[in-house]
Amino acid sequence: MNQRKLEVTYQPFERTTRVPPGTTLFSAAHWIGLPIDSTCGGRGTCGKCKVRVLQGATEVTTADHRQLRKDEVDSGWRLSCQARIYEDITCEVPQLLRVPKAATMGLSRLVIIDPNVRKVFLELAEPDLHDQRSDIARLRDALSAEGHEMSAGVAVLRTLPKVLRESSFKITAVLAGDHLVAVEAGDTTEECFGVAFDVGTTTLVGTLMNLRTGMAAAVRSTLNGQAPYGADVISRISHAMNGQEAIDDLKTAVVSTMNGILTELYREAGITPERTYEAVVVGNVTMLHLLLGIDPTPISVMPFTPAFMDALSVPASEVGLRIHPAGYVQTLPALGAYVGADIVSGVLATGIAREDKVRVFVDVGTNGEIVIGSSQRTLATAAPAGPAFEGSQIKCGMRATDGAIEGVQLGDTVELQVIGGDVPPQGLCGSGLVDAVAQLLNVGLLNHSGRMLSAAEAPDHPLASRLMEVDGVRAFLLAEGVYLSQRDVRELQFAKGSIATGIKVLMDILGVDPSDLDEIFLGGSFGSYLNPESAKIIGLVPPVDVDKIIAVGNSAGEGAKIALLSYRERQVAFELPARIEYIELSGRTDFNDAFVSVLGFPNLELVG
Numbered sequence: 001m002n003q004r005k006l007e008v009t010y011q012p013f014e015r016t017t018r019v020p021p022g023t024t025l026f027s028a029a030h031w032i033g034l035p036i037d038s039t040c041g042g043r044g045t046c047g048k049c050k051v052r053v054l055q056g057a058t059e060v061t062t063a064d065h066r067q068l069r070k071d072e073v074d075s076g077w078r079l080s081c082q083a084r085i086y087e088d089i090t091c092e093v094p095q096l097l098r099v100p101k102a103a104t105m106g107l108s109r110l111v112i113i114d115p116n117v118r119k120v121f122l123e124l125a126e127p128d129l130h131d132q133r134s135d136i137a138r139l140r141d142a143l144s145a146e147g148h149e150m151s152a153g154v155a156v157l158r159t160l161p162k163v164l165r166e167s168s169f170k171i172t173a174v175l176a177g178d179h180l181v182a183v184e185a186g187d188t189t190e191e192c193f194g195v196a197f198d199v200g201t202t203t204l205v206g207t208l209m210n211l212r213t214g215m216a217a218a219v220r221s222t223l224n225g226q227a228p229y230g231a232d233v234i235s236r237i238s239h240a241m242n243g244q245e246a247i248d249d250l251k252t253a254v255v256s257t258m259n260g261i262l263t264e265l266y267r268e269a270g271i272t273p274e275r276t277y278e279a280v281v282v283g284n285v286t287m288l289h290l291l292l293g294i295d296p297t298p299i300s301v302m303p304f305t306p307a308f309m310d311a312l313s314v315p316a317s318e319v320g321l322r323i324h325p326a327g328y329v330q331t332l333p334a335l336g337a338y339v340g341a342d343i344v345s346g347v348l349a350t351g352i353a354r355e356d357k358v359r360v361f362v363d364v365g366t367n368g369e370i371v372i373g374s375s376q377r378t379l380a381t382a383a384p385a386g387p388a389f390e391g392s393q394i395k396c397g398m399r400a401t402d403g404a405i406e407g408v409q410l411g412d413t414v415e416l417q418v419i420g421g422d423v424p425p426q427g428l429c430g431s432g433l434v435d436a437v438a439q440l441l442n443v444g445l446l447n448h449s450g451r452m453l454s455a456a457e458a459p460d461h462p463l464a465s466r467l468m469e470v471d472g473v474r475a476f477l478l479a480e481g482v483y484l485s486q487r488d489v490r491e492l493q494f495a496k497g498s499i500a501t502g503i504k505v506l507m508d509i510l511g512v513d514p515s516d517l518d519e520i521f522l523g524g525s526f527g528s529y530l531n532p533e534s535a536k537i538i539g540l541v542p543p544v545d546v547d548k549i550i551a552v553g554n555s556a557g558e559g560a561k562i563a564l565l566s567y568r569e570r571q572v573a574f575e576l577p578a579r580i581e582y583i584e585l586s587g588r589t590d591f592n593d594a595f596v597s598v599l600g601f602p603n604l605e606l607v608g
């Protein structure tokens, strides 16, 4: 994967980027924020994306011959969407997209609204004895004149004669890529929707997007219906080991959950499934296997090889998803068996790997997925953290629901933040655990090796009366019946140690120090709730100014929305696996050495 990068320069902007061989000039320009003009979605049919190659060369393609004059081809003009880069190139861009319509997404990213789903209103010439073209030929010719190529399946053909005649040949063609999804009577161009799904092991989030305006029309989340088969990925895979019937059970469970979300989304937005033409779905590798009814069991055993990691486009009817019956489900690619499309989506949303800033993205959960780098070089890995961050294997641990302590502040007294407001605290969820440990370190009741002081060792401390022993183990009382034990601290040390080690190994390979880091993004359903200061105090993330540590919310869902709204950004996601190197941590000796070195808590006075 670590292939030689090639340099491309765009004039008159004087912008240069380095890309893997085979990238198109069109796509490379988009990576650095130069949206070359296009109306065909990079399919070589609109002719708007032409550039002139000034230095270096690209092959002449058949699309060039179709769209460009011979003298243009001879003087170096090429369709940038077809021109693949195999040597260093300088080219001139005559036209960027003029005043592109854009939407602000996620981390204030401006995304050009240029979806894969396009609606084209056409007034077709009515047939007569002098023009006996078939209905589909009539439609194809009209679309082609507007720069769109298309292929049509039999389902659309079945509807065609009636729709054309009933609407006096004034119709709207709906294209997803170059598939003709539907032909609708009259002008329906204003009603164009898609749905972005983040399929988490625990929670699913669906966002219905208006593809005309770029706005979310409705959002819903609910628990994954696969929960009865186990709480985590490994127990779902264990169930799948019972054979195809079990895999089908898991598929049905997740598809029903998605369809339930869709029903609510349609109701809230007041639209029908027939106006929703595409779903972009992200999730970890196991979730996407199960969604498609594919056996995920090899993911759980050495050498951890999934059936697929590519971006797939699958007819919605084959998945059973209730959008337009001829619509499509698009998945994003994965980087490794344990760094899935949800992480690729997060990388897309956060802009890592395409800007000069050196950034760390960590999705904290049972697995810590880590991506570090910049446009120069980016690495990814997964570090097994165990269930501590989810509140499991913690004496008073619980999920982040009502009654869970999610924030802790220690001084002369104990202040707790409890989910659900006025409910009495019942346990500690992951963010509360991290806060509690960080605060105990701050007030000196935990030392840097992770050892908790006893009441006898800190007799004058204002919180000494809360130091106790439960079943012979030291503990700190947070609230009635809720305490943090010495063992819990050790569990957290192992969990954070694993992720911190993953980060350290990647930083060492890249040759960067904490002082080189511009930003650290905490993502995922748990990471987003972490207090950045506490994450730093316990050494989960490298010691940087706390304002460089940013919780990025549901970055996976955000990336799916971006890929739905912009086919250019979708292309970026497709190319990320070729741009990001996956590092396997198992069996690396530097992982074991680094793990031991980061098990304790950092002395931030020494490191800054």
Ligand code: FES
Binding pocket: 037, 038, 039, 040, 041, 042, 043, 044, 045, 046, 047, 048, 049, 050, 079, 080, 081, 082
């Ligand atoms: S021909 Fe349309 S984008 Fe290249």
